[in-house]
Amino acid sequence: METKTKTRWSEHNKEIADDHFFYLRSCIRQNFNPAAEKIFLSILQKNLGKDIYDDPRHTTCTGIGYHADIVPFETLQTVIARQFSLMAEKGYKNCAVSCITSFGCYNEVLATWKQFPDEMAKAGENLRKATGREFEMPENLSHSCDIIYKFRKEIARQARYRLVHRETGEPLKIVDHIGCHYAKIFPEKSVGGSEYSRVLTGMIEAWGGESVDYPERRHCCGFGFRHYLIKNNRSYSISNSRKKFVSMEPYRPDAILTNCPGCNMFMDRWQYTLAQIEGKTYGGGTNGIPVLSHEELAGLVLGYDPWKDLGLQMHQVDVEPLLQKIGIVYDPAQKFAGVNGKYINEPLFTGCFNPHN
């Protein structure tokens, strides 16, 4: 029995490179949570002593356009071949991917090239004709959450804070939401597969929190690509997120942890929108349930500043209740400060409801 269990688990333990990464950024994360990418680089370089290269020449992978069906597969393959060409040119062999949509696209293209070598040859020819470039396949392709997961225990050793309620001493209850394209397309390319994903729960537990399962844990956030991109279709998107909030509500989570930039944004924004529609939240009083990505949570436990380092003021659901539960020392006056620490101005309100109404 033990052997069978070990065998099954080994099928869902992917290989994650140890060092020397070529970073591939996310369109969505750069837009909505740009500091999350900055702190990922800082954690790897400063806390973990790793080498990771941030190449300004790489572009979007076009994944959102691909899944919204305006970018042909052949074009996606060629753009990805260019990213790999840039990587090889700089002497790197390991990709660290920020975006879950991109992660799915890279894996889809690599699997296609393995199964259909003619497709790879065609992408290579397109790339050569368009840019004069050649490309090499990466030796390892990991999502940034894989890398944080791999080093979660080292992060725990360096942590300034634990995911424990400062007053009660109880572990904070955290629900996770895994972006669909992390594990549903290629479960073997993830930590724990799609049914028993471990990549975020492993972090929560390593840093002192309690990972809380909930019935709709595996349900899509509802992005749906064309369904969110077209204003008339957005009810699909919010309805799917609502299903998740309804499912997690009875467990009264202290936070939601995500690995996907889009999911992170939707889980945050749709709480606000649902509150405006329905007049209620699904936890967290009038504020809602704070939503953090794996980079942001790692940065918090390591003691990085929530505003200038982590950019958590860019979330609609206020993270301050969570900071206070953990006992994080921070300066509330710096929340809406500009580059020189001078107050800019502030949003009409944070959280789900306008307290002045």
Add this chain to the structure above:
Amino acid sequence: MHSKLNSLLKSDVRLEEGLTACMNCGICTAICPAAEYFEYDPRSIAVTVQSGNEEEIATLLESDTIWYCGQCMSCKTRCPRNNCPGLIISVLRKVSQETGAFVQSRMGRQQYLIVKNIGMNILNYGYCVHPTILMPENHPEQGPVWKWVYENMGEVYASVGANLNGDGPGAMRKISGADLGELHRIFKESGGLKFYETIEHFSKIKALELGFVNENGEADMEKYTQHLLQEI
């Protein structure tokens, strides 16, 4: 057109990846978020494509049905035969656009809006999404914090260490002209530009058919766009 549909579908390697042998069990429909939300059944789509029935495939290509999928790919995980109806949908959508069938359905017609938005972002900025085009009036769901970010964009992005529109590396850096040039040439060489043009071509024909004509007798795509934005 009908005699070509099967060969068009089968010319895409993703059909081979996405459809090996469907046994009609319906687990894809059971797990599908779109099937829960719309009158949508990925099982029947897999069966139709597997049958090779040209008439039924032609009907599918002109219908709203193929546009309901949210591309979450939950179907891939659960299929006991390792099929992926989400991938079959990608192939159907491609053929629907290549043949012009997409303009026959309300949701298909929306592809024009996506080309003009995401498609142009990719070519103009090198990003699928760019903060300067995420206007709060078009995105009320983004809430007051995004409105604050948008109105104080330069200061907010700089304060969190981003490099908005700047040279060199960093979040939301400006993609250089040289790199955008390579991206453009890739789109040209690999059929991306032609695909955009095909979507625009059939959309213009549809605009004329619906009576959106400017003073020069050409398709008035601004009015067509407004029509699509209102069409429910």
